[in-house]
Structures are given as structure tokens and as C-alpha cells.
Amino acid sequence: MKTALNDPLLTVARVATWVVQVMLLIAQVALGVAIAAVVIAALGYLPDNATVSGIDHLQPAALWAAALAMALVLAALGMATQFVVRLRQIIDTVGEGDPFVADNARRLTRMAWLIVIGQVLTIIAGAIGTWIEATDGAAEFDLEFSISLSGFILALILFILARVFRKGAEMRAELEGTV
Amino acid sequence: MGADSETEGTAIVVKLDDLLHARRMTLTELSERIGLTLANLSILKTGKAKAIRFSTLEAICRELDCQPGDLLGYAPAAD
Numbered sequence: 001m002k003t004a005l006n007d008p009l010l011t012v013a014r015v016a017t018w019v020v021q022v023m024l025l026i027a028q029v030a031l032g033v034a035i036a037a038v039v040i041a042a043l044g045y046l047p048d049n050a051t052v053s054g055i056d057h058l059q060p061a062a063l064w065a066a067a068l069a070m071a072l073v074l075a076a077l078g079m080a081t082q083f084v085v086r087l088r089q090i091i092d093t094v095g096e097g098d099p100f101v102a103d104n105a106r107r108l109t110r111m112a113w114l115i116v117i118g119q120v121l122t123i124i125a126g127a128i129g130t131w132i133e134a135t136d137g138a139a140e141f142d143l144e145f146s147i148s149l150s151g152f153i154l155a156l157i158l159f160i161l162a163r164v165f166r167k168g169a170e171m172r173a174e175l176e177g178t179v
Numbered sequence: 180m181g182a183d184s185e186t187e188g189t190a191i192v193v194k195l196d197d198l199l200h201a202r203r204m205t206l207t208e209l210s211e212r213i214g215l216t217l218a219n220l221s222i223l224k225t226g227k228a229k230a231i232r233f234s235t236l237e238a239i240c241r242e243l244d245c246q247p248g249d250l251l252g253y254a255p256a257a258d
Contacts, residue, residue: 177229179219 017088069128100168112158213238
């Protein structure tokens with residue numbers, strides 16, 4: 001990885017992917033703990049100071065729905081991790097000086113699908129949040145029910161880039177046989 | 180792309196071996212003279228090359244004092 005060390009852009013990009021991955025891990029752990037707490041509450045095992053946390057007035061159905069929404073977000077975070085890992089693998093191939101390989105085309109396609117599925121998951125989670133707020137007036141579920149346009153545009157760009165890389169890999173293979 | 184990509188270009192024969200033999204030159208020597216890596220020149224010699232640059236062809240013709248036709252031949256497969 002000598003070239004990557006000498007290349008500021010690649011170094012920054014690689015460090016960024018690690019930072020994002022660690023942040024995602026922290027978020028996943030926190031969300032996992034939160035889901036466990038909500039499930040415990042939904043099962044009726046509420047601690048005495050539950051009023052402070054404000055989940056005591058919610059019906060079990062709403063709590064289960066909240067747990068489901070959070071689980072969906074957890075899954076989306078897991079996919080974000082997959083995305084970042086693939087991004088780093090692509091950055092590594094750039095550092096090695098041979099990015100136009102079929103593997104990168106496959107990675108980009110996979111990343112595009114991860115974005116699409118992640119978008120769908122967060123939309124469903126947001127819809128559940130809206131439903132909880134609708135059934136319980138006092139509840140505040142901090143999840144936005146929004147279709148992210150930039151997310152789908154990113155997915156489109158990734159699908160196109162995957163094709164670009166596939167073409168690049170073909171051209172690379174042809175160049176390989178040229179003397 | 181009319182022909183099968185697997186067999187495409189296989190009717191072209193590279194006669195580098197014969198030329199080198201006639202000129203008593205080794206592949207390594209030629210690679211040094213034309214500034215091409217031995218690996219790439221081996222690909223050409225064994226007929227595994229898919230394409231040849233004019234610059235490479237020119238350098239080989241210059242060093243071996245021959246015409247492109249001396250280096251390349253066309254031998255259609257009898258089927």
C-alpha cells in the first residue's frame with residue numbers, strides 16, 4: 001500500500017471510511033441496547049423510574065412497532081457498514097493502481113442495491129414512526145418519513161458507475177493482450 | 180464482432196521465432212533493443228497477443244531489418 005500512503009486523497013478517503021465504520025458500529029451498539037430496552041418495556045418489565053424515560057404511557061403494540069422500526073434502522077446501518085467496506089476495497093484497488101477490474105463493477109452494483117434497500121428500510125421505519133405518533137398523540141418518534149431523493153440519485157450514479165467499470169475492465173483486458 | 184471472441188485473431192501467425200533464429204538473436208537481446216519487456220515480447224512470440232502497436236511493429240522491423248509481412252502471416256484454419 002505504498003502508493004496509497006503517498007497519495008493524500010486516497011489516505012483521506014481510507015481514513016474517512018474507517019471513521020464512518022467506527023461511527024456506524026457505535027450507532028449499531030447504541031441502537032441494539034435501545035431495542036433491548038424497548039422490548040423489555042413491551043414485555044411489561046418496566047423499571048420504577050420508567051416515567052422519566054417517557055415510555056411508560058405507550059401501549060405494548062406501539063412499543064413493539066417502535067422496536068420493529070428500530071430493528072429496520074439497525075439493518076439499514078448494517079448495510080451502510082457493508083457499503084463503506086466495499087468503498088474501502090475500491091479505494092484500495094485504486095491505490096494498487098488497477099481499479100478497472102470486474103470485482104469493482106460488482107462492488108459498485110452491490111453498493112447501489114444497498115442504497116436502494118437501505119432507502120426502502122428507512123421509509124418503512126419512518127412510516128411505522130408516523131403510525132405510532134398517529135395512534136398515540138403524546139408520542140414523539142424521531143424518525144422522518146421522507147423519501148430521500150439524493151439517496152436514489154446516488155444509487156443511480158452507482159449503477160451507472162458499475163457499468164463504466166465493467167466497460168473499463170473489458171478495455172483493460174484488451175490492453176493486457178496488446179504488445 | 181462477427182467471429183467468436185475465443186478464436187478471433189488466431190489465424191494470424193507470428194513468425195518472430197524464425198526471424199530471431201535467422202538473425203541469431205535472442206529474445207532477451209531483442210527486448211533490450213526495442214525497449215519492450217521480455218514478458219510482453221514472449222506474449223507476442225507465443226502468439227498470445229491480441230493486438231500489436233505500430234510502434235512495436237516498427238521497432239521490431241527496424242531491429243530485425245524486415246518487413247511487417249516477414250513477421251506476420253495469415254493461416255486460415257481449415258474447417
